[in-house]
Amino acid sequence: MAAASGGGEAISAEGLTRRFGDKVALAGVDLRVPAGSVLGLLGPNGAGKTTTVRILTTLLRPDGGRARVAGYDVVGEPSAVRARIGLSGQYAAVDERLTARENLYLVARLYGMGRRTARAHTAGLLERFALGEAADRPSGGFSGGMRRRLDLAGALAARPEVVFLDEPTTGLDPRGRNDTWEAVQELVAQGTTVLLTTQYLEEADALADTISVIDHGRVIARGTAPELKAAVGGERITLTVTDPAARGRACEALAALGPHRPALDPRTGSVTVATEHGTDALRTALESLAAERVDVRDVALAPPTLDDVFLTLTGGASGASPGAGSTPGAAAPAAPAPGAGPSAAGPSAARPSGSGPSEGGRRRVFSRRRGTERARKGGAHAWRP
Numbered sequence: 218m219a220a221a222s223g224g225g226e227a228i229s230a231e232g233l234t235r236r237f238g239d240k241v242a243l244a245g246v247d248l249r250v251p252a253g254s255v256l257g258l259l260g261p262n263g264a265g266k267t268t269t270v271r272i273l274t275t276l277l278r279p280d281g282g283r284a285r286v287a288g289y290d291v292v293g294e295p296s297a298v299r300a301r302i303g304l305s306g307q308y309a310a311v312d313e314r315l316t317a318r319e320n321l322y323l324v325a326r327l328y329g330m331g332r333r334t335a336r337a338h339t340a341g342l343l344e345r346f347a348l349g350e351a352a353d354r355p356s357g358g359f360s361g362g363m364r365r366r367l368d369l370a371g372a373l374a375a376r377p378e379v380v381f382l383d384e385p386t387t388g389l390d391p392r393g394r395n396d397t398w399e400a401v402q403e404l405v406a407q408g409t410t411v412l413l414t415t416q417y418l419e420e421a422d423a424l425a426d427t428i429s430v431i432d433h434g435r436v437i438a439r440g441t442a443p444e445l446k447a448a449v450g451g452e453r454i455t456l457t458v459t460d461p462a463a464r465g466r467a468c469e470a471l472a473a474l475g476p477h478r479p480a481l482d483p484r485t486g487s488v489t490v491a492t493e494h495g496t497d498a499l500r501t502a503l504e505s506l507a508a509e510r511v512d513v514r515d516v517a518l519a520p521p522t523l524d525d526v527f528l529t530l531t532g533g534a535s536g537a538s539p540g541a542g543s544t545p546g547a548a549a550p551a552a553p554a555p556g557a558g559p560s561a562a563g564p565s566a567a568r569p570s571g572s573g574p575s576e577g578g579r580r581r582v583f584s585r586r587r588g589t590e591r592a593r594k595g596g597a598h599a600w601r602p
Contacts, residue, residue: 227252227379227410228273232282234434235268242268244434245282250427255401255411257425259418259523261531265434266414267307270383273412274304287378300328303377305369305385313357317348317367320356321374328375342370345400347393361388369397379410386420398423418523428523432531442523449521449529451477454499455489456506456516463511464488470505474498491521 228250235243243265250256260266271277273286275295284291287301311320321342325335343352346366351359356367365388372380382401386394394417401411401424415421421428422442430438430445438445458467464481471479471490479490492498499518506513 225252226250226285227254228256228284228286228412230269230273230282230284233269233272233279233284234281235265235272235277235279241434243272243279246431246434246436248284248429248436250410250412252410253405253408254426255405255413255424257421257428258412258414258431259421259428259527260431264431264531266431267383269431270304270306270381270412270414274302274306274381275299301378303372303375303380305372305380305382307383311356311364311367311371313355315356316353317343317356317359317370318352320367321370324371324374330375338374338376342373345396346370347396362390362393365389366393366396369400373400373404377409379412380404382411382413382415384415385413386415386417394420418527422523430527430530438526438530445523445526446521449491449526451491451493452495452518452520453489453491453522453525454502454516454518455487456502457485457487457514458506459512459514461486466509467506467511467513470509470511471502473505474502491525 226249228248230246230248233243233246234241246265246269248256248258248269258266258269268277272279273284273291275291275298278292286298289297289301291298312323315323318339321339322335325338326332330338343349346369348363348366348370351363356364359367365386369382369385372382385401386397389397398420401413405411411424413421413424425442427439427441428445429436438448440448454471456467458464464486467488468479468481471488474490474492477491479488481488490502494501496518499516503513503516
């Protein structure tokens, strides 16, 4: 590695601002990413995540502030930055007239890799992303998932020091997602730095050493996944009633637990409320519901997840509507000043040893049926060299 390889910061940003006409996209973003670690950048749609990535990858000039990637200024030394990064962005950049093998070989050669090395590296990437059987077919005939895997492989074709992944697993099936997670973990084990934006919160939980939550163009919280969950505090009682007409009475019964106000998820029909009293609160809730003749289909008591952190900090941006109140837990805390909030831990603090989702805590479930699946947003995204 070059300038960022000495154990310092591979990515740094101070006070980044950007406007598009009257719209303020970034209002002073500060980021610090140690070399050889993964930063998860979370936030609702339109929060400024992609604008931040485009500035850090030299695709967009900031209106104010400064940023360095791999030791080079993104405005003053863009060529040096581009020579050291890989990007998997939100718009396809594969050449549909070329085969998968030709796409990857082309990128490797453009970055100065020798022919023999480029051929060997390309072959390894094709196998790594399960594209070996389709390696010599034109990529224009690929399915969406195959194109996405090729896009991700392209971001790694030049063995970059710093990799930017903007929602990298959107549109992938579970196997493709796990393969991508393993590839990211291997990269970091080799010393590569990764900045990851994602809509899948369990992805950030599984991969990110530190997480920054961005909303309205500002970083409003930062820390490891356990630190952010601890900052939200308490546990969550989540239940589903047998009769949908009884959801209102369920919300009223849970509201009596105080001081937190329950929330009704319109997608699943489940009701959730935060509590600091664990099983005692759960017992009281079930007794109150029985007294109100509300039949409970299933109920769970669990520590807060990144979903809870996200909803609390961003004010319920995912669309959960209040039942007898607002988003689970207390009102969203005020945005901390830059550098405030949970402190970042070392590179191994949050990364699991396996490749699957990490939940960060025990989950006690009392159920008559399995819980409902969570809806996920999807869409095709791709890389650009």
